[in-house]
Amino acid sequence: MFARPPRLPVRVxxxxxxLAVLLTLLAGPxxxxxxxxxxxxxxxxxxxxxxxxxxxxxxxxxxxxxxDSAAATxDSAxATxDSAAAxxxxxxxxxxxxxxxxxxxxxxxFTPESRAYATTLAALGFIEPVYGILVGLFLLFSGxxxxxxxxxxxxxxxxxxxxxxxxxxxLAAGFVLTFPLAFYQGFAIEHRYGLSDQGFSPWLAExxxxxxxxxxxxxxxxxxxLAYAPIARFPRRWWLVLAAGTLPVMxxxxxxxxxxxxxxxxxxxxxxDPRLSGEIVGLAERAGIPGRRVFQxxxxxxxxxxxxxxSGFGVSQRIVLWxxxxxxxxxxxxxxxxxxxxxxxxxxHIWLGIAGVSLLSAVLFWLCAAIxxxxxxxxxxxxxxxxxxxxxSLPLFVATLTLLSLLAQPGVNWFSRHVEREADAFxxxxxxxxxxxxxxxxxxxAQNRLNPDPPQWLKVSEYDHPALVERIRFAExxxxxAAGKPGRYFRAGR
Numbered sequence: 001m002f003a004r005p006p007r008l009p010v011r012v013x014x015x016x017x018x019l020a021v022l023l024t025l026l027a028g029p030x031x032x033x034x035x036x037x038x039x040x041x042x043x044x045x046x047x048x049x050x051x052x053x054x055x056x057x058x059x060x061x062x063x064x065x066x067x068d069s070a071a072a073t074x075d076s077a078x079a080t081x082d083s084a085a086a087x088x089x090x091x092x093x094x095x096x097x098x099x100x101x102x103x104x105x106x107x108x109x110f111t112p113e114s115r116a117y118a119t120t121l122a123a124l125g126f127i128e129p130v131y132g133i134l135v136g137l138f139l140l141f142s143g144x145x146x147x148x149x150x151x152x153x154x155x156x157x158x159x160x161x162x163x164x165x166x167x168x169x170x171l172a173a174g175f176v177l178t179f180p181l182a183f184y185q186g187f188a189i190e191h192r193y194g195l196s197d198q199g200f201s202p203w204l205a206e207x208x209x210x211x212x213x214x215x216x217x218x219x220x221x222x223x224x225x226l227a228y229a230p231i232a233r234f235p236r237r238w239w240l241v242l243a244a245g246t247l248p249v250m251x252x253x254x255x256x257x258x259x260x261x262x263x264x265x266x267x268x269x270x271x272x273d274p275r276l277s278g279e280i281v282g283l284a285e286r287a288g289i290p291g292r293r294v295f296q297x298x299x300x301x302x303x304x305x306x307x308x309x310x311s312g313f314g315v316s317q318r319i320v321l322w323x324x325x326x327x328x329x330x331x332x333x334x335x336x337x338x339x340x341x342x343x344x345x346x347x348x349h350i351w352l353g354i355a356g357v358s359l360l361s362a363v364l365f366w367l368c369a370a371i372x373x374x375x376x377x378x379x380x381x382x383x384x385x386x387x388x389x390x391x392x393s394l395p396l397f398v399a400t401l402t403l404l405s406l407l408a409q410p411g412v413n414w415f416s417r418h419v420e421r422e423a424d425a426f427x428x429x430x431x432x433x434x435x436x437x438x439x440x441x442x443x444x445x446a447q448n449r450l451n452p453d454p455p456q457w458l459k460v461s462e463y464d465h466p467a468l469v470e471r472i473r474f475a476e477x478x479x480x481x482a483a484g485k486p487g488r489y490f491r492a493g494r
Contacts, residue, residue: 102438102472106445106452116447117193121157121450124185125462129406135177136399144173147383149392160225166391171211182207190303193449198302206265206302213261223249224394232389239365246361248355258320260314266302268295271321276331280319281339287342287430287490293318294338300324306447308334310341313350329443332436336427343426347489349419356415364404371400409461416464422489424471428478429487437475441468 084259110118139145144420187203218224230241262268271277271294280294299307299322306325312318319341324332344350372388375396385392428437445452445468452468459467466474480487 008351026082034448055424066392078328081477099476102476103469106442106468106472109442109446110452111449113193114446115451116210117189117449118451118454120189122454122458122462128181128185129402131178131181132402133399135174136395136402138177139173139288139395140379140383140399143384145392146172149385149390152391154222160222163222163225163391164215164219166394167224168215171214172396175207175211179207195305195449196303202302209264213264228389232387235388238388239369240362243358243362243365247354247358250357254311254313254350254354255316258316258318262297262311266299268297268318268320270294271296276326276334279331279335283335283338283430284342286492287339287346289342289345295320296326297321298323298324300327301428304447306444308337308341310344310350315381317345328447330436332433333440333443336431336433336437336440339427339430339433340423342430343423343489344419347422347426349423352419353415359418360408360412363445364401364408367404368397371404375400413460413462413464417459417466421474424466424474425478425487426489428475429481429490432479432481434475434479438472441472441475444468471482 037144135315148166148169149162151169152162155165156162186207187196187198187200226245227242231238232243255428271280277294284290295318297320299305304324305322306328307322308325310317310319310321319338321337325337329337369388376383376388376393380386383392383396387393388397424437428434431437434451450468452472454463454467465471
């Protein structure tokens, strides 16, 4: 989405999911949250009360003041104290009100409760990958990984069957070992701070479904088996083969996720508001995006967060609005959100992200190979395997890749913040909705209970979107069209 909380690494549902961190660093949707009780209602009141800048209301107020001042003017040419007061009142009435201080508003909305939630999220951003690494090391040093391998070998002679059986055991163990953190991060704190009404049973069912999806796409497809084939065949250059394979895997995943994976968890339907849909389609036509499909997805049963994103490409590309977004945001705010998302499409950010991760993968897999070779020489006796192509080395692979991805995260975040700034500028150039953008950012900050102006070290390490104070200031000041200058990213008819 055009705004989201500090980015947490991919949630550890099982330690195998860390294997996909590299392939999904830039592909996740952006989320913004709404707290319980005072959140959406208070924000709606704030947005309604905040001045929207000079507009029809201000102009009608000035016009209404004119007859009163004219009536107060005496017929004689001489000025009287009463007439001077009337002219002063008229001058004040004709002066437009000062623009709202949106930065002050967003800071005022950062309550102590919101600060506590933001601090918790920031801590989890560091704890989660470290926890995943520790789980991988536990599976190695406890001998569980080697034991899973032995069970898999006893189940069949075909490598495909062995890898599949190992993967099922591995994912099941990872689910159990990471469940405390997953429960706290995905269920407990969301309910504690009023961000979700979902019951425990539906939430748990979703977590188990994620494990089944992992088995299907990593085992049955089978991606893990294909990844281990070059490790056995090219023991010194396997990292180069895996790096080359990153591109087709990411392309396939980006293409299939909107039409295969996402519908497994939620129901997607065409946008049901025909008037809003027409506005969005018209905006897309103006942006030069033909035939974009706009969907809404029912997420209110799971979360109070608001979200909008663009996903897929070609036949699978779509713009998605959560039903909570439609409920909690005003139309002009939604149209700016759509302009932002259209910017991601027109500026080819999805393809830039895929290309960037593909290049980064070559470096990370090369480092991963060097670290893993040294680790196996040092601890092979304790781990129960001596070759990297042994499937029992999977926890080592995952832990090493998670560590390297964590170290690379500041650079990835910098790139992500850059493209988000571009999308913000595109959305403003397309809609000229500066005030709506600023109000939307205020609403997102309050509903997310997140720090709108975090310290620099936290922005570098965890934020993959610019801080909301920065985005509000940009929304207020960026108006190249007011000076007759062309936009940097959007030009009508181009």
